[in-house]
Amino acid sequence: MHTSSPVLAIDNLSLEFPAYKNNVKALNGVSLHVNPGEIVGVVGESGSGKSVTAMLSMRLLPERSYRITAGSLSMLGRDMLAAPEKDLLTIRGRDAAMIFQEPMTALNPTRRIGRQMLDVIIHHQKISAAEARLKAIALLRDMHIASPEQVLESYPFELSGGMRQRVMIALAFSCEPQLLIADEPTTALDVTVQRQVLLLLREKARQRGTAILLITHDMALVSQFCDRVYVMYTGAVVEEGNTAEVMGSPQHPYTQGLLSGLPEMVEPGQPLLTIPGQVPNLASLPVGCTFQERCPYVMPVCAKRPNLNTINGNDQRKSACWLPVKELS
Amino acid sequence: MAGLAITFIVLLCMIFAPWLASHDPNALNLAERLAPPSSVHWFGTDEVGRDLFSRVLFGSQQSVGVGLFVAFASCFIGGLLGCFSGVIGGRFDALIMRLMDIMLSVPSLVLIMALAAALGASLFNAMLAITLVRIPSYVRLARGQALSIREMGYVKAAQTFGAGRWHVVHWHVARNAMPPLLVQLSLDIGSAILMASALGFIGLGAQQPTAEWGAMVATGRNYILDNWWYSTFPGLAILITATGFNLLGDGVRDLLDPRQQGK
Amino acid sequence: MNSAVIHSITKMAPTILQLNDVRVRFPVSNDWLGRPRGYAHALNGIDLQVRAGETLGIVGESGCGKSTLAQLLMGLVPPSSGELNWASRSGGEGSRNVQIVFQDPQSSLDPRLPIWKIITEPLYARGHASRAYMREVAARVAAQVGIRPEYLDRFPHQFSGGQRQRIAIARALSSDPDIIVLDEPTSALDISVQAQILNLLAELQSARNLTYILISHNVSVVRHMADRVAVMYLGQIVELGSAAQVLDQPRHPYTRLLLEAVPRLGVPLHAEQVAAPTELPGNRLLPSGCFFRERCSLCTVGCEKPQVLLGDEQQRVRCHLQS
Numbered sequence: 021m022h023t024s025s026p027v028l029a030i031d032n033l034s035l036e037f038p039a040y041k042n043n044v045k046a047l048n049g050v051s052l053h054v055n056p057g058e059i060v061g062v063v064g065e066s067g068s069g070k071s072v073t074a075m076l077s078m079r080l081l082p083e084r085s086y087r088i089t090a091g092s093l094s095m096l097g098r099d100m101l102a103a104p105e106k107d108l109l110t111i112r113g114r115d116a117a118m119i120f121q122e123p124m125t126a127l128n129p130t131r132r133i134g135r136q137m138l139d140v141i142i143h144h145q146k147i148s149a150a151e152a153r154l155k156a157i158a159l160l161r162d163m164h165i166a167s168p169e170q171v172l173e174s175y176p177f178e179l180s181g182g183m184r185q186r187v188m189i190a191l192a193f194s195c196e197p198q199l200l201i202a203d204e205p206t207t208a209l210d211v212t213v214q215r216q217v218l219l220l221l222r223e224k225a226r227q228r229g230t231a232i233l234l235i236t237h238d239m240a241l242v243s244q245f246c247d248r249v250y251v252m253y254t255g256a257v258v259e260e261g262n263t264a265e266v267m268g269s270p271q272h273p274y275t276q277g278l279l280s281g282l283p284e285m286v287e288p289g290q291p292l293l294t295i296p297g298q299v300p301n302l303a304s305l306p307v308g309c310t311f312q313e314r315c316p317y318v319m320p321v322c323a324k325r326p327n328l329n330t331i332n333g334n335d336q337r338k339s340a341c342w343l344p345v346k347e348l349s
Numbered sequence: 350m351a352g353l354a355i356t357f358i359v360l361l362c363m364i365f366a367p368w369l370a371s372h373d374p375n376a377l378n379l380a381e382r383l384a385p386p387s388s389v390h391w392f393g394t395d396e397v398g399r400d401l402f403s404r405v406l407f408g409s410q411q412s413v414g415v416g417l418f419v420a421f422a423s424c425f426i427g428g429l430l431g432c433f434s435g436v437i438g439g440r441f442d443a444l445i446m447r448l449m450d451i452m453l454s455v456p457s458l459v460l461i462m463a464l465a466a467a468l469g470a471s472l473f474n475a476m477l478a479i480t481l482v483r484i485p486s487y488v489r490l491a492r493g494q495a496l497s498i499r500e501m502g503y504v505k506a507a508q509t510f511g512a513g514r515w516h517v518v519h520w521h522v523a524r525n526a527m528p529p530l531l532v533q534l535s536l537d538i539g540s541a542i543l544m545a546s547a548l549g550f551i552g553l554g555a556q557q558p559t560a561e562w563g564a565m566v567a568t569g570r571n572y573i574l575d576n577w578w579y580s581t582f583p584g585l586a587i588l589i590t591a592t593g594f595n596l597l598g599d600g601v602r603d604l605l606d607p608r609q610q611g612k
Numbered sequence: 613m614n615s616a617v618i619h620s621i622t623k624m625a626p627t628i629l630q631l632n633d634v635r636v637r638f639p640v641s642n643d644w645l646g647r648p649r650g651y652a653h654a655l656n657g658i659d660l661q662v663r664a665g666e667t668l669g670i671v672g673e674s675g676c677g678k679s680t681l682a683q684l685l686m687g688l689v690p691p692s693s694g695e696l697n698w699a700s701r702s703g704g705e706g707s708r709n710v711q712i713v714f715q716d717p718q719s720s721l722d723p724r725l726p727i728w729k730i731i732t733e734p735l736y737a738r739g740h741a742s743r744a745y746m747r748e749v750a751a752r753v754a755a756q757v758g759i760r761p762e763y764l765d766r767f768p769h770q771f772s773g774g775q776r777q778r779i780a781i782a783r784a785l786s787s788d789p790d791i792i793v794l795d796e797p798t799s800a801l802d803i804s805v806q807a808q809i810l811n812l813l814a815e816l817q818s819a820r821n822l823t824y825i826l827i828s829h830n831v832s833v834v835r836h837m838a839d840r841v842a843v844m845y846l847g848q849i850v851e852l853g854s855a856a857q858v859l860d861q862p863r864h865p866y867t868r869l870l871l872e873a874v875p876r877l878g879v880p881l882h883a884e885q886v887a888a889p890t891e892l893p894g895n896r897l898l899p900s901g902c903f904f905r906e907r908c909s910l911c912t913v914g915c916e917k918p919q920v921l922l923g924d925e926q927q928r929v930r931c932h933l934q935s
Binding site: 065066181210211212213214215237238239240241243244245264267268277278279281282283284286288289291292293294295298 | 673674772773774802803804805806807808810811814829831832833835836837855856869870873874875876877878879880
């Protein structure tokens with residue numbers, strides 16, 4: 021049990037993007053938290069709100085494009101939604117860092133890696149350029165990069181995808197943040213490189229006690245890598261808990277549908293089990309449970325939105341469904 | 350919006366000139382030469398007694414008609430040429446671009462005058478000259494678009510189906526390259542009208558007795574000291590019309606651009 | 613279907629395409645006279661047979677040459693050496709009809725064409741057909757992929773990602789092809805949509821007796837759909853055989869490395885040699901001997917010689933240590 025306060029605490033957060041006719045309700049009462057040193061996964065498909073949650077945690081969404089309609093978001097005890105810009109400048113990079121899917125767009129293609137790394141390090145830590153350079157080399161070597169001096173002299177396009185992502189991770193860790201948000205960090209990488217990058221991420225996080233919030237659509241990845249997982253659907257958490265329990269005995273019909281639709285779940289050549297229908301339009305969500313139109317177990321009570329209910333008295337294990345808990349074999 | 354209103358009125362004038370005009374624009378009336386604006390002749394008369402209001406109305410057909418024709422023709426020809434140039438590439442592309450460079454290196458009005466003078470002073474030759482001179486900018490625009498569209502997934506897909514270059518231009522490049530071309534077109538009409546009037550002013554456009562704004566302004570110079578209305582009204586017509594089309598062009602650009610980015 | 617049945621079926625089916633020692637190289641960075649200074653060797657000796665009605669899976673990471681292979685099959689790129697042999701049809705036609713479904717349904721559809729035109733474009737390109745005929749074909753094929761005929765005049769942006777991929781599949785079907793190359797057909801889609809698309813592809817294959825060449829880095833998708841699998845590394849096939857054999861009991865060290873790295877549900881990640889080099893060697897200067905030498909834990913004497921595919925029908929491996 022963690023007695024210290026969470027690194028990231030989101031409580032019943034609702035957010036909408038004002039649009040021409042209807043507002044796009046991107047988040048509808050999201051509650052999640054990340055404790056110090058944990059690795060937490062957020063899994064969902066398009067429209068689930070997982071990337072919006074990640075971006076909002078660092079206040080990276082364009083300022084006037086959204087409206088918070090309920091709830092709160094605090095990082096390291098500080099209210100992120102009300103924080104003024106100058107506070108954010110120190111929080112981002114120093115207390116919390118973020119890495120994205122496409123490192124090519126996160127790095128300036130016209131400047132050398134060394135220059136970019138030094139910029140970041142010097143911005144957060146008042147040390148000289150020479151010291152910063154030594155620090156950068158040490159960081160790169162820590163990321164198992166064989167010739168860091170050469171990498172510092174290179175331009176981003178001269179490096180491979182895996183190498184760039186390692187540079188991003190090095191940058192992210194450069195100021196010893198307490199939280200690292202990783203938004204699909206390995207989706208664009210080959211499978212062998214993906215494994216390397218994730219092992220590295222985990223190793224460095226454990227070493228420094230950094231918590232990781234991993235956003236992904238890959239269920240298998242989450243099951244290998246994360247301590248706890250949140251499953252998101254149409255802007256809300258529908259199931260949460262210990263990874264092994266959620267993957268092993270999913271309670272929410274959506275999680276069950278996601279897992280049973282994976283190709284490895286059926287014999288080769290047999291039809292895959294699919295979830296009927298499509299994700300509802302975020303601008304016109306159904307009243308009550310947003311999954312009801314696609315759910316094989318839909319009941320009249322589903323017209324009322326279920327809360328996240330604890331399962332078997334375990335405070336950490338929850339599912340947003342009216343169905344009684346069943347033990348799945 | 351203002352642009353839309355103005356151009357709408359101008360177009361109405363142009364189309365309905367025969368009905369709106371109070372007099373026959375070519376009817377001579379020597380008794381009333383150089384009469385100031387009155388309730389009978391709203392804009393006054395010229396040196397042979399022709400009603401200026403009617404002449405301005407009919408003049409719109411010349412100037413605006415030429416402007417529109419020139420803008421659309423140069424857009425169409427230039428756009429098509431640019432698309433092909435971008436898609437075909439290689440030496441053909443290089444040749445076309447050098448040709449366009451040559452055309453662009455000469456000041457446009459000078460080139461137009463030279464062409465029109467060489468071909469002979471007539472309305473048709475004036476239109477031809479202006480069209481030719483305006484083609485290069487469309488070619489460049491279209492070519493730039495074609496170069497980037499050529500790399501898009503759906504063009505590559507078309508190539509896998511065995512699509513030839515004509516098919517690629519016809520089905521994919523032309524319609525996707527259109528938005529910036531349309532914007533340029535709407536901005537261009539205004540200056541095309543100005544150019545048509547400029548040619549008329551130096552006497553290379555429509556010849557007498559056809560009413561033409563530029564020519565009227567030019568002739569009016571001789572009488573301007575005592576008869577202010579002669580050059581003024583055609584001049585105002587040119588000003589308002591060109592401004593109206595320019596505003597319209599700005600509006601079209603604003604309308605098309607953010608939506609393109611939004612997609 | 614169990615592997616014995618698959619095995620016997622693929623044994624009986626005729627070969628419709630044969631690749632013999634196909635090599636493809638692209639000139640890179642020309643010198644001042646226009647002569648190439650070097651080459652990128654994308655394909656380095658591919659021997660492959662494609663049998664009618666099967667699904668052949670091509671698995672590999674970036675740089676292995678699978679995209680070049682796709683381009684070769686589509687006829688976009690000629691082989692620098694080696695040959696492609698198409699078995700002649702009953703009608704004895706020269707050119708074969710190979711269609712492709714791309715990875716990204718967003719960029720592979722022209723945003724300014726209505727989908728009935730998109731679907732029948734290959735038909736039009738192969739030999740102009742009348743508008744009425746094209747619309748009829750579009751309606752028929754769209755119904756087969758689950759797009760309602762009343763939507764035929766709509767534009768791509770009015771559809772979801774999964775529906776767009778269906779449109780792309782309809783496009784591949786419209787000209788009644790012999791082979792459909794599926795280039796990462798579900799990589800850009802959500803998991804639940806992926807399941808629907810994979811089911812659709814399977815239905816279409818059995819209904820129309822199609823031959824698929826499935827190129828993917830997603831091993832579970834390939835395992836699910838493919839009858840036979842070829843594993844590529846640096847432009848060569850390092851392992852070839854039935855899907856069950858290659859993906860469940862891999863013999864080549866690279867295949868083993870690849871499969872081990874694939875995240876599997878419930879299998880925890882063990883920290884290992886993180887320092888081991890995983891970067892693919894460049895294809896400008898091909899390594900001598902076995903291409904996988906530098907990364908292979910089993911490298912010994914004999915690996916400095918170029919390796920050949922050894923083995924039988926069920927499984928062939930490009931490694932002298934494994935046969």
